[in-house]
Amino acid sequence: MSKTITIDPVTRIEGHSKITLYLNDEGEVNDARFHVTQFRGFEKFTEGRPFYEMPAITARICGICPISHLLASAKACDALLAVSIPPAAERLRRILHMGQTIQSHALSFFHLSAPDLLLGMDADPARRHVLGLAEAHPEIAREGVWLRMFGQQIIEWLAGRRVHPSWAVPGGVGSPLTEEVRDRILEMVPRGLDIAQRALDLFRGVLGEFDKEIETFANFPSLFVSLVTPKGELELYDGVLRVVDADRKLVDDGLDPAGYADHLGEAVEPWSYLKMPYYKPIGYPDGLYRVGPLARLNTADRCGTPLADAALEEFRKLADGAVLSSFYFHYARLIEILFALERLRELLEHPDILSDRVRAVAEPNAEEGVGVAEAPRGTLIHHYRINDEGLISWANLIIATGHNNMAMNRGILQAAKEFVHGDRIQEGALNRVEAVIRCYDPCLSCSTHALGQMAIRLELMDHEGNVLDERMRE
């Protein structure tokens, strides 16, 4: 008789979800579903609002990466104005985004995932969290907190507040950079680089203990999608879309992000509020692709900064083609922290960075605008249409976690097949299935534009839908 296991809520992720594992007659895992149990409706309730309110409204989608939404939205609004923003404004937006990337990746690695990586997947769940980490490895915890603070501090100094600033505006940014802030940030970069390097060494050091997880954490061939610079380098703010396959062979390159809809489709499944984007030329569901740090390092030819490129060279040795195991998202995140810090320094040292010309002023000149950026968790797409009066008539938002939806589903199936046996869920197994999801660092509240009260639940169910076992965290 087939059965089902439910994990509800999934813990140490941003947002609310549950996992259902379906067992066959032999008690082996047959299928797995990652249900996102919240719904928010941003695309609908922004209809009728003036377009220039969109950056501030959509930044409210997320408290972790409001900057990514702010920037993708401001870019979509730039497209509506049909202006080129001043070069200093673009650099300032990029600096803001580096702050965002650093703080978000530091949160994901040090606060959410390091407890698994450094205390062990089977460690007591009552201690397997950031405070447990602070007790066992105080220095690492302190450095993680500092790195996140640094990213947040950059945001506050530039944009006025750490969470939900509205400094990026249609046509540029609200105010220029001051010399004092530039110097203060520059002073802090070396310590950030030290911490990022040490975290990378530490991670490489413990990799050997996770062979089984690496083997089974969403480790399968897939496409990878991200922005790259026109030269093929790692890019977080702008650029062109590139698609590579599991061998890192180019499937598509140089795609104009504004034409995303020609290449990416969105399917809907009745059991989740999160849509299932797929690569159109291959179709649904085979056009599964992954986005995010792992995807970006697989698509880009190089990072374009020396320390990150050296780290990327090591990273490339993990596989002949693309690095496929989602366990390596953590690794990619650390390399991206290095990259962000190096880029940050370059941008701040640019001679034009203190320029007063930071905003282009115009009325809306186009009726449709697309803004695409690489959020910490992957490609983020904002697409708006406006009426003659400049009010939003239609909006489409594809958030990074959405792109990874199919991959997360396949990933938990793979991990569950390896770690879940019989009709009872062991603690280590529960944590490993959750950890697969954590690799993607999903932001569920964002990706569903969303409403809900749960965080993950694992449910074990027979083929008639009877719940046999249930694990839930408070």
Place this chain on the structure above:
Amino acid sequence: MSNEINITINGRELKAREQQTILGVARSNDIYIPTLCFLKGLSGVGACRLCLVEIEGVPRLLPACVTKVTEGMVVTTESPKLKEYRRMILELLLAERNHVCAFCVVSGNCELQDLAQQLGVTYVRYPYRFPKYKVDATHDRFLYDPNRCVLCTRCMRACEEVEGARTWNVRGRGIRSFMITDLNQDWGDSPTCTTCGKCVEACPTGALAVKGRATGEMKRKKNVLSQLSSMRDRGR
């Protein structure tokens, strides 16, 4: 020259002139009374009731912005009862329409927001009505968002008393009251609007704003309307 009269506010004995309002006397003596519909330079209407004060011997509360002083009047501007009423008024205003500061052009420069902070409105006890009002973006330069309107009628009085255009009016009664331009037509089609922007300067919230300003970017010139009115009075 009007006669001098004596009044007491919060225990302070003060000199005032006949025809002065309680609010006028209080302000000239640095006594703070919260207001929302009052704007110096425009006539008082006593609409918002935030400036309610207690007057000895008067069984009900009276609005300081339109109540004239009388000889020997004893006024109290601060009491637990007044505070509770003022808070309640703000809560009702906030529940009535869609006042979302998060992405409002005047966030940080909004009289309603300031008052709510001052009076400690950390939650609203009444169910929100969430009305669905269409934004009027038909004007070339300005935007009218009725979702953020508190019906103070400052726009209407500025338009009528300072500009003399009479573009703004009130439609309906009670909770259905609604600010309209001319004969309830789109602002962009208004035959009377001179695009002077005085209504936008007069508005205490984000209901009337200059188009294209991002969140928190709309800052109003302080006292511009009272200066305009006093210059005109002098010219007459």
